[in-house]
Amino acid sequence: MPTLTANDGTELACHVRGDGPPSAVLPGGPMRASAYALSAHRTLYLLAPPATRTAPAGLAAPVLVLACVLHGGPRPALARRCADAFPRAEAVVQPGAGHCRWLDDPRWFVRRVAASLGQG
Template identity: 60%
Template sequence: MPSFHSYDGTRLAYHLRGNGGAGDPLVVLPGGPMRASEYLGDLGGLGARRPLVLLDLRGTGESALPADPATYRCDRLVDDVEALRVHLGLERMDVLGHSAGGSLALLHAARYPERVSRLALITATPWALGMPATAENRLAAARLRKGEPWFEDAFPAFEAWLTGNGDFDLTFMPFFYGRWDEAARAHAAADEEQTNDDAADVYGSEGAYDPPATRAALGRLTAPVLVLAGELDGGARPELARGVCEFAPHTEFSIQPGAGHYPWLDDPEWFTARVGDFFAG
């Protein structure tokens, strides 16, 4: 398992995916927050086009627990991403952030704009820009699934959880996927064992984000940015995700039809074509 030591001595692991493809590696930052990068697989076959480097954030997957749990905070994880770039020997790197990893990718681009060649934000709620998903966002997206056979059982539990009147319930996991098939069920079932819940509580804690500063910094970013939203995703509904385009000057926006929060599972061919073409320039 390849690994390196970050700024504070914490050993961080990363995974190489794909058959090599062409060009420099694409650095992939996982979401969750604080879910081991294993859930990303090879991003639906994207590794056939570009070698992928999937980072296990500190305290997740094969990476070590840090001495200071406060370093799980998103803004402090930026230094781990930069340490990975140095370890890989890249002057500039292409970066893909999924879900919560999108905020980490945004903070890294804001702090080190000269180190980013291209940036893709995949179904990423832009917390770092002060744009969280609301219960209304999620419920509006959920109602789009009314024709699904599991909807009548899942929606009341989902609504109760979002409004603070119920606990998290596996019944409503189908809302996070465009297709609730066997692959989606297996993917959802692995979530609990792959996620460091204590670290997730710290990830977006007080002080993690400074939206005005990040917005101003992104205005000076010269790297092309792809914002990809899932048509059925409530975490970052397309209209919320589109808001990122207001702050990064060289941005492309795409909506993947029929996709939920994990678009590479819902339609791998569509996803790899769109994202692969973006990184191919």
Template identity: 55%
Template sequence: MPVLTALDGTPLAYHVVGKGEPLLCLPGGPMRASAYLGDLGGMAAHRQVIRLDLRGTGDSGVPADPATYRCDRQVDDVETLRAHLGLDRVDVLAHSAAGDLALLHAARHPDRIRSLTLVTARARALGIDFTEEHRRAAAALRSAAPWFPAAYRSYEAVWAGTATDADWDAIAPFFYGRWDAAAQRHAAQEVPQTNEEAGERYAAAGAFDPAATRAALAALDAPVLLLVGALDGGPLPRVAEEVAALLPGAALAVQPDAGHYPWLDDPERFTGTVAAFLRTAQVPA
């Protein structure tokens, strides 16, 4: 397992699988170990998948200053890894909460981005977030599922701020296109793979300056793909359209019957979509 040293001395681990052009992958959570990404549904057959364990997660070290868990303060970690890999420009894929990290990195280092793939990604960095209304709209799409009544009651507790650990466990099916054995195994790993303290600090006050980030990314000269699940509430496809409108030339792909982890719901469709996009991004550095 390769390790590099962050600017503040924190050891950062990353994991490499597959061969070919590197694809730098940033995990969400926020602050969940990158193991949950796996090889992104077989993406390693197309690209060399490089997964960064963010500081304090997975095999990476715990920083001396917990304030460095804040999203904007981790931009340097991404840039340090790019430089460590010897890549002049890099293809970046970010999932969920890591969408904010990837957007901030692209805003600060636009000349280092060859392409940006945002998978069911947040965009608080641009001033767009998921809301309870969005979650309710997506949840309503699952009303015919046998697990829906109990899971929805737990969702109501989450929205009311009275959720127990059992309620948080019960809403997991809403995040998957199919609540099968593979999805259940994947969901069971979320808590042990997540640094909750770090997650609470990730979007702390001061992490985002949407106006400045929008202005910086308005001139981004790199192709962008937003891939979202048709059944996901974070973001809903219509919200992803709002995000795409803020990024020059961004393309939107909505994967049918997919939730928040589309590479699990339909690996072949997911990898086909991402691989096709990345082929179009193969421009001279």
């Protein structure tokens, strides 16, 4: 499995998909699967679950933590706490969305993620 080296020298196991500017993707069930749609425009580094324990400390890139109100995770309060773990993170709540937020309101989802990637 390829690795990504964090700013502090920690080796993080990851899968690499796509082509374009780099983006790191933390595991998150079906949300991780939706990231593959972004691989048409980005090089995605899909971090293996153990890597997420050390990723926040050395990650200087912008981070988007996307929460929804109709599903168990991450809830808005948890999303804000997760965002606090990263130096340059933003927690955003998608209104009216649940488990498959990219299907509940695909236009909102794509606009918000694209804006976070500097494309919107």
